[in-house]
Amino acid sequence: MSNLDIVFESIIHFALKDPRQTGLGRSIVKNGIYLIAELGFEEMNFKKLGKAIGSPEASIYRYFENKHKYLLYIMAMYWGIIDQHCEKIIQSNKSHEEKLSSILDLLCTSPDISYGSEKIPGDVIYAIVIGESVKTFMTKHVDTDNTHGAFRTLKSTTSHIAQLLSEYSPDYPFPKALASTIIEMSLYHRYFSEHLPSMTDIGKEQSIVDDLKQWIIGLLRATRITNGEESQNFRISL
């Protein structure tokens, strides 16, 4: 059983039966991702998805209890795969800076995903992660979703990155906050650069990915300053 299989195992319970095991199931997941990328999550529904794959709405409900769990499944899968990549990077014997750089590449451009026999291009899944990932946890039922493990893979990714940041800057008191900020902001600023460009500087001078990396690396370096009068200590009073 490969590492990725373990990821898929861990998200099965968001579905009623494992979509990866059947052609219909794989089609539901793959085409749904395309459809969400095209229409957005709100405007996508199982009727439209059914039409896209030539199956009735009811068949989709045999795989997913509801639309929200369907989104949870996709996002948990995504962060699970990213988390695997993170682990691999962290286990490599590179410098902390090289590891951080690789992780930033990972956060700013998604890898392709192989889902059973189907391939989902990185830019398609990344598009929906950018626009819909927040919608998994900004709900009134976060807490129950959380106890059901919906955000385990996202949280694991966060804590892997936080762990690395802690090693990189042992005295920095906010490694988790910085890790989650990096994750969320890599998505946000790409969204901003496309839709609300006055909210960001990213994507103007260089390519979006280069700018994003530069920006985040600047934040990371900031955690390293342990000498100089202004920053002997990280607890600062303005």
Place this chain on the structure above:
Amino acid sequence: MSNLDIVFESIIHFALKDPRQTGLGRSIVKNGIYLIAELGFEEMNFKKLGKAIGSPEASIYRYFENKHKYLLYIMAMYWGIIDQHCEKIIQSNKSHEEKLSSILDLLCTSPDISYGSEKIPGDVIYAIVIGESVKTFMTKHVDTDNTHGAFRTLKSTTSHIAQLLSEYSPDYPFPKALASTIIEMSLYHRYFSEHLPSMTDIGKEQSIVDDLKQWIIGLLRATRITNGEESQNFRISL
């Protein structure tokens, strides 16, 4: 006409008629905010709001074309008021650091809002800003909403803060990105500390507001490093 009146003027067009001018209108806005705080935006609807204020659903539709525009109205109002406060802080003759500190206080704890004859407590409106603000712009129709001015007040707040950051750290190349990050992350980390605490360090040691301020101030200080070999220049290659 006061500065706040100008804010309210600028958001009228999200409503069908100015809610601030009538008792019913004010009741719709105030009680709606309470109801969203209680139920969340998705679970709130105009029927429930009608029940809460003792008026039929249809009466609310005379003030707001739809639910989304109602949210846009509230959020544009909120950021308009915050923007006014920002301007006042920026126009004061304090040091840059004092100004930034005041702005952080503003972003981490909302002021009360006086809406016509009604008062809306800061913590109530802040609760819905934390949970629902993203939902105004993470939609498939951002771009049209944007051209209709839906995010003008939010963008104005961002650029005021970015401007201040530019003065504070003239060489820092990402003032807008940092400004919007500070705004969004002040909301996010408060949300995380309540619902996904493993995603943040905020709210553990000190009070949430103190931790948030400390964290953001750390990021800000990072923009100031203009000497030392590691950071002669902000363009960094890892």
Place this chain on the structure above:
DNA sequence: TGTTTTTGATAGTAATACTATCAAGTTATT
């Protein structure tokens, strides 16, 4: 006082997010 505007009360519609049912097809078992 008469007129205009605002509200209440009620009814109705299209779309969405599902659920139920049953026959047809497919797969697994012996």
Place this chain on the structure above:
DNA sequence: AATAACTTGATAGTATTACTATCAAAAACA
């Protein structure tokens, strides 16, 4: 090859939501 078990297709139906339409009563205003 026959039968049982399971999966899918086809269709119909329900409750809720997000609105729209209408008309009379009430309130505001001139």
